[in-house]
Amino acid sequence: MITRFLTDVSVKFNPFSPRSKSARLFLSLIPPTARSDGMKIESKMLPRTSKEPATLDVKFKDGKEMKIDVEKMRITEVMEVVDRHSRQLARKEELLGN
Structure with missing residues (x-):
């Protein structure tokens, strides 16, 4: 997963719910040095009895925000959505020579 173009990641999930598996796995795919590289990561764990749905909000360097x-x-689908925009930003960066 391409994470160098991510600036903010906000995740809210119930760790005991099987429907929150993608949110948990997404957090585990973020490299340990991400915070020191400038990424803002917020994670909120909901109580076991919570019926609130799991959410993932991602913000990119170009200002685009995604609510997944x-x-x-x-x-795999979540990674595909995030990587699709990251690859577009990488191409743009490469063409501009930055």
Whole structure:
């Protein structure tokens, strides 16, 4: 997963719910040095009895914000959505020579 173009990641999930698996796995795929590289990561764990849905909000360096419904998507689909925009930013950066 391409994370160098992410600036903010906000995740809210119930760790005991099987529908929150994609949210948990997404957090585990973020490299340990991400915070020191300037990424803002917020995670909120909901109580076991919570009926609130799991959410994932991602913000990119170009200002684009994505709200991803992680309850209905597998982790491969979530990664595909995030990587698609990251690859576009990488191409743009490469063409501009930055």
